[in-house]
Amino acid sequence: MEIIKKIVQLEHKRWIIGSSLIALFLLLPIIFLFSNIFEIEQTAFVYLWKNLLLDYSFNTFYLIAITSFFALLFGIFPAWYVSNYKFKFRVFFDIALFLPLAIPTYIMAFTYSDLLSYTGPFQSFLRNNYPDLSDIFNKDYLQIEILGIILGLALYPYVYTASRVSFSLIGSTYINMSKNLGLSSTKLFFKVIIPLSKPAIFSGLFLVIMEVLNEYGAVKYFGVNTYTTGIFRAWFSMGNENTAIQLACLLIFIVFTILFLEKLSHKKSKFYYSANSKIEKLSIPTTDKYLYIYSLCSLPFLLGFLIPFFYILNNSILNIKNIDFSRLIELSLNSIQVSTISTVLIIVTALLFLYVEKISKLKFNTFISQVTSLGYVIPGAVIGLGVILLFTKIPLLNSYSLVGSFYVLIYAYVFRFLAVGKSPIKSSLEKQPESYDETAKTLGLGPFKILQRIHFPINRLALITAFIVTFVDLLKELPITLILRPFNFDTLATQTYEFAIEEMMLESSSYSLAIILIGSVMLVFLKYVINKQINAS
Known part of the structure; x- marks a missing residue:
């Protein structure tokens, strides 16, 4: 009651009430999902506990451990050398090491499974030229284990980017003293x-873990039973809605536990260092160190981007006579259209939440902003399940015509990826002094005018960064799209998955290539924006 009284008395109450209602609307699927857990039959719970839970849990955490190890290995060491050493092709590697983000994890998994298969080019080459080695x-x-390495190659740029920025911001004082x-x-x-970069490294690793928990296409293809594949299996194959709800709620609980531990680890320590006050000059590596530098920078790029890209490109060329270009263009436009609309809505919503948090200075609004960011840590399969239950079982929203429409798909996208768009904007807004707002108020500007004339231009680069990152993530999204897409509507991601899951690798290659090319162009531009922001190019 006290919070409501404070809101009524506040100057910006319309902004606060509006953002609160939007937040409630976004959170409805998860609220409804948890409310249904109490209606679950005991037999479903017993079956889940006795037959499925141990297998799903072990595979999920084992996959997280393998992926995390290789993501850290491929991300931290190249970031250190690129940030602190001057060597030939340094600028190239700084961009190239970012590019595996353009390849969705499921495409990476499909590609390497085909490359390494008995009839694939790797084993065929060994049988024809080195028969003794072929048996090995x-x-x-x-x-x-192979899937964990592949996911590590696909996801290490999250760790690389966070480490790269952190290493670039560490001044020379600590290095010289050491x-x-x-x-x-x-x-x-x-x-x-x-130790100084631990918060940044763990923030990147946290994103890697969330992506592994969300993964469906790759784990399904490799036949690995995880919580996400379990949700799809229980819901679609077994027709057991109760088991799917249980697994979804359990997965949310695990995600929140990881999130809590990550926050707790940062809360115990404070990290202060003067950023870019005295930037350490790039060191000239010794002759012996050149080998380490080029090996550590080349290997992730070679395995994580170059080999998959050229293999997919080669398959596309081999299948060029059978490519339906009208279908390819149609699906490319579908992907770009739905990603662009969703990204714009995400940026507007994120900016609204952050701006209301800034002008209201209420803990309530800070809480709302944080809660609405939890969508990114909730796997797409869970959100898809929650949205369908929401729009089919609540009387006010009970409309089966909404399920399978663009509105519901975009609604799920906005909730899932709101945190992605919010992160760069939040980081930029926090750097703006309060004096900007105070001066604008004395000049008679209202909240909307302050946002339009001051914060929007100042945070232009952050908004561009948020747009690109969100757009690329949406372009690759698979689980939500598979569950909620309209009838007779496909994207590049869904078409790639449907061909690949049927072992039609040649047919899937052109759609995979389109995703990679669009994502690569966006990411190269994003890297330019990031380097401009940290002045570390």
Whole structure:
């Protein structure tokens, strides 16, 4: 009641009430999902506990562990060398190491499974040229360990980007003091740089873990039973809605536990260092170190982008006579259209929440802003299930015509990816001093005019960054689109998945290539924007 009284008395109450209603509307699927957990039959719970839960849990956490290890390995070391050493092709590697984000995880998994298969080019080459070696490499590569490495190659740019920015912002003071105390380059890296960059590294790793929990296409193709595939299996294959709800709620609980532990680890320590006050000059590596630098920078780019890209390009050329270009253009336009509309709505909604939080200075609005960001840590399959239940079981919204419409699909997109668009804008808004707003108020400007004339121009680069990151993520989205897409509506992602899951790799290659090309162009431009913001190019 006290919160409501404060809102009524506040100057910006219309903004606060409006943002609160939008937040409630966005959170309805998850609220409804949890409300249904109490209606679940006991037999469904017993079946889940005895037969499925252990297998799903072990596979999910084992896959997270493998993926996290390789994402850290491929992300941290190249970021350190690119940030602190001057070598030939440094600028190229800085952009190239970012590009695997343009390849969706499921496309990466489809590509490598085809490359490494018995009839694939790798084993065929060994059989024709090195028959003795062929027996050693004649293995079943559809294993969870191989999948973990592939996901690590696809997702390491999250860790690389966070580490790259953090390493670039560490001034020379700490490095010079450490060298004066006699620390070697190795000890300096592990005892000073890594601890100072721990928040940034863990923020990137957190995104990697969330992507693994959300993954469906790759784990389904590799036959790995995780919580996400379990939700699809229980719901679509077994027709057991109760088990799907249980798994969804359990997965949300696991995600929130990881989120809580991540916040707790940051809360215990404070990290302060002067950013870019005295930027460390780029070091010239020794002759011996050149080998490490080029190896560590080339390997993730080679395995994470170059090999999959050229393999898909080669398949597209081989299948060029059979490509339905009108269908390809249609699906490209579908993907661009739905991604653009959703991205614009996400940026507008994110800006609204953050601006209301800034002008109201209420803990209530800070809480709302944080809660609406939780959509990104909730797997797409869970959101899809919640949205369908919401629009089919609540009397006020009970309209089966809405399910399978663009409105519901975009609604789910906005909730799922709101945090992606919010992050760059929040970071930029927090750097703006309060004096800007106070001066504008004295000049008679209202909240909307202040947003339009001051914050919008100042935060232009942040808005561009938010748009690109959100657009690329939406372009690759698969689980939500599979569940909620309108009838007779496909995107590049869904068409790629449908061909690949039927082992039609040649047919899927042109659609995969379109996703990669569009994503790569956007990411190269994004890298330019990021370098401009941190002045680290």
